[in-house]
Amino acid sequence: MLKHKNILGIVTLLIAVFVYCRINFGSSYWWLVLIAIFFLTLTAIGAFHIRWNYFLTSLHKSFNTNKKQIAITFDDGPNPEFTKKTLDLLKQFDAQATFFCIGRNIEKHPEILKEVFRNGHEIGNHSYIHSNEYGFFSTDKIKQDIAKNATLIKEAIGKTPLLFRPPFGVTNPKIARAIISLKLTSIGWSVRSYDTQAKSAKKILEKILPKIKNGDLLLLHDTSNLSIEVLEQLLLFLREKKIKAVTVGELLNIEVYE
Ligand SMILES: [Zn+2]
Known part of the structure; x- marks a missing residue:
C-alpha cells in the first residue's frame, strides 16, 4: 500500500x-x-481513507479468518437514548462490542459510559471535541484533546484506553504524530455502514451484509433509530451465520487499556 x-x-x-x-x-x-x-x-x-494506512497504520480487520467472529464498533456515544437501546440489543444476542466515545458526550452522560463498561464492552477514545476542523489542529492540540478524553474515561471506568479512532476516520501527519507519541493504537474499519448518512436501514443492510466475512471490523454509530434497526438485523444475520460479535481487543488480540 x-x-x-x-x-x-x-x-x-x-x-x-x-x-x-x-x-x-x-x-x-x-x-x-x-x-x-x-x-x-x-x-x-x-x-x-483510513484503510489505506497512508499516514500511519490503523488496524482495520483481523487476518485470522479461521475464527467465525467479527467486531462491531459504535462511534460518537454515549447517547442518552440510543446507547441504552444498543446495549439491550447486544445483551439479547449475547454479543460484545467496542464503543469509541466522544469526551463532550462522556461529560454529559458518564453513567452511560459506566453501564457500557459494566456490560463487558470495550471503550475506546474518539477525541474530546470531535470537531470538523480536527484535521487542521496542531499536533499539540490533538494530543491535549485526546488526553482530555482519556482522563474523562479513566474517571468513569477506572481505565485509560489505548485504542483511538480518529474523528471521521480522517488522518494526516499531525494526527499520526499525536497518536504515535501517545502510544495509542489507531483503529479503522473494514466495513462501513454510512448509518449517519443513509436514509433506510434496508439499503444499508443490502450493502453491508453480503460483504461481511470472518475477521471484519464494522463501523456503526449508537446515535439513531436507523442504526438500532440496522444493528438488530445485523445481529440476526450473524446468529444465522453462526458468526460471533466480539470486542476489538478480542478480534485483534491486542491490549485495549493501559
Ligand atoms: Zn465520530
Whole structure:
C-alpha cells in the first residue's frame, strides 16, 4: 500500500528531475503542476481513507479468518437514548462490542459510559471535541484533546484506553504524530455502514451484509433509530451465520487499556 513518506520521496525526486530538465531542456512548468496534482490527490485520498494506512497504520480487520467472529464498533456515544437501546440489543444476542466515545458526550452522560463498561464492552477514545476542523489542529492540540478524553474515561471506568479512532476516520501527519507519541493504537474499519448518512436501514443492510466475512471490523454509530434497526438485523444475520460479535481487543488480540 502507498505510504505518505514514500510518496514524499518520489515527489522530491520528480521535482529534482524537473529542475534538471528545466535547466537543460527548457521543460514546461506544466510538469510541475502535474507533480503537484499527483501529490495533492494522493494526500487527500490518504487522509479520508483510513484503510489505506497512508499516514500511519490503523488496524482495520483481523487476518485470522479461521475464527467465525467479527467486531462491531459504535462511534460518537454515549447517547442518552440510543446507547441504552444498543446495549439491550447486544445483551439479547449475547454479543460484545467496542464503543469509541466522544469526551463532550462522556461529560454529559458518564453513567452511560459506566453501564457500557459494566456490560463487558470495550471503550475506546474518539477525541474530546470531535470537531470538523480536527484535521487542521496542531499536533499539540490533538494530543491535549485526546488526553482530555482519556482522563474523562479513566474517571468513569477506572481505565485509560489505548485504542483511538480518529474523528471521521480522517488522518494526516499531525494526527499520526499525536497518536504515535501517545502510544495509542489507531483503529479503522473494514466495513462501513454510512448509518449517519443513509436514509433506510434496508439499503444499508443490502450493502453491508453480503460483504461481511470472518475477521471484519464494522463501523456503526449508537446515535439513531436507523442504526438500532440496522444493528438488530445485523445481529440476526450473524446468529444465522453462526458468526460471533466480539470486542476489538478480542478480534485483534491486542491490549485495549493501559
Ligand atoms: Zn465520530
